[in-house]
Amino acid sequence: MTIETNLQIVRARIQEACASAGRNTDAVQLLAVSKTFPPEAVAQAAACGQRDFGENYIQEGVEKIATLESLGLVWHCIGPVQSNKTRLVAAHFDWVHSVDRLKIAQRLSEQRPATLAPLNVCIQVNIDGGAGKAGVAPTEALALAHDIVVLPHLRLRGLMTIPEPAADFATALLVHRQAKALFDRLCADGLALDTLSMGMSADLEAAVHASSTMVRVGSAIFGGRGGAV
Ligand SMILES: *Cc1c(COP(=O)(O)O)cnc(C)c1O
Numbered sequence: 001m002t003i004e005t006n007l008q009i010v011r012a013r014i015q016e017a018c019a020s021a022g023r024n025t026d027a028v029q030l031l032a033v034s035k036t037f038p039p040e041a042v043a044q045a046a047a048c049g050q051r052d053f054g055e056n057y058i059q060e061g062v063e064k065i066a067t068l069e070s071l072g073l074v075w076h077c078i079g080p081v082q083s084n085k086t087r088l089v090a091a092h093f094d095w096v097h098s099v100d101r102l103k104i105a106q107r108l109s110e111q112r113p114a115t116l117a118p119l120n121v122c123i124q125v126n127i128d129g130g131a132g133k134a135g136v137a138p139t140e141a142l143a144l145a146h147d148i149v150v151l152p153h154l155r156l157r158g159l160m161t162i163p164e165p166a167a168d169f170a171t172a173l174l175v176h177r178q179a180k181a182l183f184d185r186l187c188a189d190g191l192a193l194d195t196l197s198m199g200m201s202a203d204l205e206a207a208v209h210a211s212s213t214m215v216r217v218g219s220a221i222f223g224g225r226g227g228a229v
Pocket residue numbers: 033035056078079162200201202216217218219220229
């Protein structure tokens with residue numbers, strides 16, 4: 001199927017999930033995850049009105065950003081950020097969803113070029129506690145958020161989660177609701193957050209039911225990645 005058809009299907013899925021959850025369709029933004037796919041695929045999606053794209057691998061993302069600069073797209077870094085990559089990320093991306101250490105946030109803030117708007121960031125939370133997984137523990141998210149929110153060249157937008165694939169809707173809903181509860185706790189503590197980045201190709205409906213504001217969808221738009229993650 002074409003990218004255009006796939007995008008229509010994904011948008012319809014989001015609309016239906018919003019309708020059945022009693023939410024406005026425009027409450028949920030679609031982030032098209034283009035990792036491993038060439039600039040041409042991104043350009044096709046952009047021609048269908050898609051503006052926001054997510055990349056996991058920084059070098060690959062930076063190359064696509066440069067190639068497609070004239071399209072004026074919004075680029076989100078959703079993969080792990082090592083210290084030696086913060087300068088590239090700060091210079092080229094509009095968002096980073098995967099901040100889980102203060103040191104990385106500080107470097108991103110210091111290295112954000114003064115000519116650009118503050119870098120939008122989400123704190124990645126290891127919501128289901130999987131061993132060895134990226135993300136801050138839920139119990140540490142509040143303290144990290146308060147440390148990040150004062151950094152001058154960042155704008156803390158919210159939380160991001162990547163739970164383990166769930167067997168069914170109900171299981172996915174439970175874990176996404178834990179993320180929503182944590183998000184609400186941070187907001188109640190005075191943090192002005194507007195973004196809950198959760199839900200992927202397989203579980204976007206459950207994420208939308210649990211109040212996700214941004215679903216990150218790759219394979220359902222661009223196709224399988226043939227073994228690559
Ligand atoms: C690859 C990836 C996605 C998209 O996954 P699909 O299952 O292809 O929709 C979303 N978020 C992150 C962080 C990813 O690495």
